[in-house]
Amino acid sequence: MKLKLLGLALSALFLASCGGQKPVTINTIRPADIGINPAIETILIVDRTKPSDENKWLNIGEAILTGEGIEGDKAAAQAVVNSLKNQLQISPRFNVLVASERLEGNSFSAAFPEPLNWSTQQNLLNRYKADALVCVEIVDSDFIITEGKRKVKRTVGTGDNQKTIEVDEWYAEGVGNIKIGLRMYDPANKEIIDQQLLDQTNTWQAAADSKAGAIAALINRNSATRELANMVGHDYAYKIAPMPVQLRRIFYTKAKDFPPLEEGARLAEVNDWQSAITVWEKAIPNAEPKEAGRMSYNIAVAYEVLDDLKESERWAQQSYAKYGNKTARTYATQIQRRIVETQVLENQMK
Known part of the structure; x- marks a missing residue:
């Protein structure tokens, strides 16, 4: 430790x-919000959201229907991993490692996959010399954009010629939501220490003189998803580690x-x-x-x-x-x- x-x-x-x-x-x-076995000193963070061959085509279909980028959830999972790693490294409690491989899981729905089998867990621990695993096992994100036009007051002119006028302003609003499922495994005792589905939502706004300008000024889907994922990683670190x-x-x-x-x-x-x-x-x-x-x-x-x-x-x-x-x-x-x-x-x- x-x-x-x-x-x-x-x-x-x-x-x-x-x-x-x-x-x-x-x-x-x-x-931390929960107590962890003192014998656990090194945590290995694993991305377990790689679609299986069966689910890969379902993910592509979902992306076509919803407009989500096929790689969007992959980037979100990586953002959670990085955020969690960065936060846990601030804690005095754990040493933190990140697995280079991406494991197959269930990235298509907001349901946890079957727990990672114990032999795979033990192989990972032996390879990285870690004591426990934190796996990102669900990533499901949405980003909805609405736009419109409204009247706003603006001050124009200077000095004696200064006046307030009413003009049209275009606005765009993006509402992002992400669901992240995390599990913490203790392979030595063959138990799941924690399992939680975290839900994070945020709203972004932008305005301009034209509809195209407002949409262009609004945060894009991938950036919004990464921001939400960072929030989730930050919050989960405070749950499992003194901070x-x-x-x-x-x-x-x-x-x-x-x-x-x-x-x-x-x-x-x-x-x-x-x-x-x-x-x-x-x-x-x-x-x-x-x-x-x-x-x-x-x-x-x-x-x-x-x-x-x-x-x-x-x-x-x-x-x-x-x-x-x-x-x-x-x-x-x-x-x-x-x-x-x-x-x-x-x-x-x-």
Whole structure:
């Protein structure tokens, strides 16, 4: 297993401040939606959407009837493979390989083919020195274009001659849909870890002074299908692997006639969170409830940045329970959720 997690430090990025508060972004890792056997360290991604000789002619017939390019679904399958590979390589959990061969499956309908036989799975694992397979087994895409004409307002002229007029505008709209079926196999235990049919839809628009111009400006079918396939690969990676995420928090930077809150905030802004904690904690006994609640809340955020979630939870609870800071109540719940997720993540990274 790649133990990138051990070398991944929580980092904080500051965004533009707003009205006495400043946002901070925390980079961390979220657990996968499903747990995978810790013995599985290397995943082999396989395109299993090559039509059999029997289905090949059915695919050609479908392409003629629907207007879909014969190679469109092949390109979509490759886009899913590439997207999944690229996303999983960001994860600290798995090593990722891609099989060079394309296996026969069922690319004609949105029904899963029979599971890949175990001997074929084992041969692939032996050849690539992998532990598990993720197979793209269904690709079914559609792209429908509609067009029309509408009235729009445009400003013409300059200076005293500037005016608003109503003109005709042609528009084109493309609605793309893709269904991708993925299976994850564990050949060592002869089991299917996961099987999911993912459905992704998106709409694209373009406009021009002519019908031909609007259609020409619209995304083409193959590009739309690749974009949808990339979305599916991205989403599935987050299901099976712990992935980097960014969490957005805020902390208080301003207080009327109470300098310690602002002093601590300045320390936080230069990433000296431990010194900021010291300043805020020392000032709390002499503060009014409002300022004490805000500094307690800030300390909770500081401890999250420093990856001490238990202390963060304690200070968030104190901010609400003792000083009535309502924002801290929601924040305490977020921290409690993170504590649970961290425990899940640790189990997934063993």
